[in-house]
Amino acid sequence: TCIGVSVVCAVGCGVLYHFQGKNGIDCFPSGKVNLIYGEEILFFIFFLMWTYFAGFRPQAYGTEKFMDYGFMEAMMRSTTLPARDLWYSEGTINYYYGGQYFAVFLTKLTGSKVELTYNLMRTFVAAFAFVLPFSLVRQMSVDRLKESLTGKKRCLPAVxxxxxGLSVSIAGNxxxxxxxxxxxxxxxxxxxxxxxYWFPDATRYIGYNPDVPDKTIHEFPCYSFVLGDLHAHVVNVMFVLFLVGLLYAWMRSVRMREAVIMKPGxxxxWKKQLLIPHILLAAVMxxxxxxxxxxxxxIYFVVTGGVVLFTNIVQFDGxxxxxxxxxxxxxxxxxxxxxxxxxxFTLQFDSMFKGVGIAQNHSMIHQLLILWGLPVVLTVLLIICIIWEKLRGGANRSLYKLxxxxxxxDLFAIVMGLCAxxxxxxxxxxxxxxxxxxxxARANTMFKLTYQAYMLFGMTMGYGIFRMLVAARKKVFKVVSVIGLVLLxxxxxxxxxxxxxxxxxxxEPSxxxxxxxxxxxxxxxxxxxxxxxxxxxNVKGAPVVLEANGDSYS
Structure with a gap:
């Protein structure tokens, strides 16, 4: 089945390649071959680095590793989805097991074993966490700064x-x-x-230092990649980063065309608006x-909505x-x-969602400043810099003209920054x-929302710092950018x-x-x-002999 699905996808890619150029799709852009190879090499370097590190602590034991590993083993033994639950023999897995599913898909496709691919999958995602932000921000920088990229400045987009890439994949806060x-x-x-200093403290700060009842979580990719869990929010890193790049590709393709004039009837x-390949693929993702x-x-329905709205404001002349x-x-x-x-998935999933509540506890100001002060200041500074430049001299007073x-x-960076x-x-x-x-109460909400904010901030800062250094007209923006770069x-x-x-x-390889x-x-x-x-x-499938009670994640 895995081989068959892969063949179908390959055929689909071949069809897209044959019809490339239509509807804004460019599968293999001319003059970009060296860039494509270069990014593959960058991916492999980071994949190799993280895989080497994983070999010093490979065990799927502790925190949520047993659960993630167990999901993979359960799906390896199952012919249907969802597979039988690890802990509850009368039911099936009632969790977001998609990430582990993709890991199992690759395991079966390559004839490997979960004992090895558990670690390979987490280092695979870690490599994507570098190369996808690199690719996006490099392209954004080229598009914005191309007029300024002369001489030695030509390397700035890559920088x-x-x-x-480093901000998203290896940085702390x-x-x-x-x-x-x-x-x-x-x-x-x-x-x-x-x-x-104990590195998990950076993810357990609000509610822990000082110790108050409002315990929260604010993890980020580097912590996840080091810890080694292959949990839902970790595996999905590569997919959400792909979606962000897809949205930029669509916004860019729209701006490169003339404004669309809507003619009633x-x-x-409407056929054209409903069959935009970027939006269709974004919806699938x-x-x-x-x-x-x-x-x-x-989260990314809202992010996608923001990109669509901003793009349509420009596309339809306000x-x-x-x-x-x-x-x-x-x-x-x-x-x-x-x-x-x-x-x-949803037809067989029992959601744990019980509604939305008003937050009874709030983070201390100094804690928010320590965790988020740097990216927020740089993001706000970038937005001010962009708007000030366009409003200078009384021009572009209307929202559409602006x-x-x-x-x-710049517009895409603003969307990412505001969403974050x-x-x-x-x-x-x-x-x-x-x-x-x-x-x-706030732990899971803060965990999942700020995890994505961290990645959006990382890409916004990577772009914004160099955009202000090269193109800003006021020295204050350049000075603060340098300070921000040092702190980052x-x-x-x-x-x-x-x-x-x-x-x-x-x-020490020993x-x-x-x-x-x-x-x-x-x-x-x-x-x-x-x-x-x-x-x-000797045992095939997932028959149950005996079920016993035990602690969570054990």
């Missing part, structure tokens, strides 16, 4: 892309800078012994998110009725397609009521700190343990190994 560098330095000046017009990570379904009509129809189209795509004057990369700021604000106002409501690069130190703390001395996620059983659970091997060899 901006690298900064964006300012918590690392403040609590591992600045505060210990001040303690040393006072003759005190500096506190040691023209069926051809958003529907898939209900299967891979439901939170991203909501004519309000036309903008609202087309945007509303396209929104309905996205909702319908996404729901149809997700039906095989947006028309703003370049596509919104994702930070929402958990301070409301939260989704779920199984964590008693004691950790300082957060990259989180990568080294966390890798050493979790994987150990990675520069400590390398390999990629087998189940090899730890030989030492830690020696009395169970023979039984596990016998069951895997």
């Amino acid at each position: 901006a892309g690298i900064i964006a 300012m918590h690392y800078v403040v609590y591992s560098k600045i505060i210990p330095w001040l303690q040393n000046l006072q003759g005190k012994e500096a506190d040691s 023209r069926k051809q017009f 958003i529907g898939m998110f209900r299967f891979t990570n439901f939170w991203d379904f909501i 004519k309000v009725k036309r903008i609202l009509a087309v945007t509303a129809v396209q929104a309905v189209e996205i909702i319908v397609i996404s729901y149809v795509v997700s039906l095989p 947006m028309k004057a703003i370049s596509v990369p 700021i919104g994702l930070i604000v929402i958990p301070e106002l409301v939260y989704v009521r779920d199984i964590y409501e008693n004691g950790n 690069c300082w957060t990259f130190g989180y990568f080294g700190n966390s890798v050493y703390a979790w994987f150990g001395k990675v520069w 400590e390398y343990k390999g990629l087998n996620a189940a090899s730890f059983l030989e030492n830690d659970f020696a009395e169970d190994v023979a039984g596990i091997k016998w069951l895997k060899k």
Whole structure:
């Protein structure tokens, strides 16, 4: 089945390639071959790096690893989806197992084993977390700064892309800078012994320091890649980043064409608006998110809606009725397609959603500033810089004229930045009521929303810093950009700190343990190994002999 699906997809790609150029699709852009190869090499470098690190702590044990590994093993043994639940023998998996499904798909396609592909899949995603932001921000920088890219400046788009890739995939937040560098330095000046820094503290700050009942979570990709969980929000990183790039490609293709004039009664017009390949694919991706990570379904429906609205404002010459009509129809189209795509999953899924509640607790101001001050300041500064340039001299007073004057990369960066700021604000106002409501009401809401905000901020900062350095007309923007770049690069130190703390001395190959996620059983659970091997060899499917109660994730 996996081979058959792959063949169908390959044929589909061949058809697209044959008809490339129509409807704004350019499958293999001329003059870009070296860039394509270069990005593949970058992907492989980061894939190899993370795979090497994973070999120093390969075991699928602790936190949510057993659950993620178990999902994969359950699907490997099952001929239908969803597979039998690991803990509840009378039911099937009632969770977002899409990410593990894709891992199993690749496992079966390559004839591998889950013991190895569990780790390969998480390092696969980590590599995408660098190369996709790199590709997007590099292209945005080329589109915006092409007139300024002379001489040595020609390398700036690549540098901006690298900064964006590093910001998304290996950076920490300012918590690392403040609590591992600045505060210990001040303690040393006072003759005190500096506190040691434990890298998970950057993800457990609000509610923990100081200790208050409002416990929250604010993780980010680097922490996930080091920790090694293959959970829903982690695997979906590569898909949401692809969607963001797809949306930029659509906005860019629209701006490159003349403004569309809507003629009432023209069926051809509506057919064209409803068959935009970028939006159709975006709708399919958003529907898939209900299967891979439901939170991203909501988040990126809003992000997609923002891009569609901003693009239509420019595309239809600021004519309000036309903008609202087309945007509303396209929104309905996205909702319908996404729901149809997700039906095989949602028809068998029992949601834990219990409604939306008003937040009773709020984060302390200094905590928000430490976690989000840097990206918010740089994002707001970028927006001010762009708007000030376009309003200078009294020009572009209307909203349409202003947006028309703003370049596509600038407009897209504004959309990403505003969406990211919104994702930070929402958990301070409301939260989704779920199984964590008693004691950790805001935890899951803040976790899932700010995780996406972190990635959107990373790409916005990567683009915004270099855009202001090269194109800003006021020195204040350039100065603050340099300061922001220094602080952003300082957060990259989180990568080294966390890798050493979790994987150990990675520069000593003798400590390398390999990629087998189940090899730890030989030492830690020696009395169970023979039984596990016998069951895997002799038992087919997922029959149940005995079910016992136990702790979560065990």
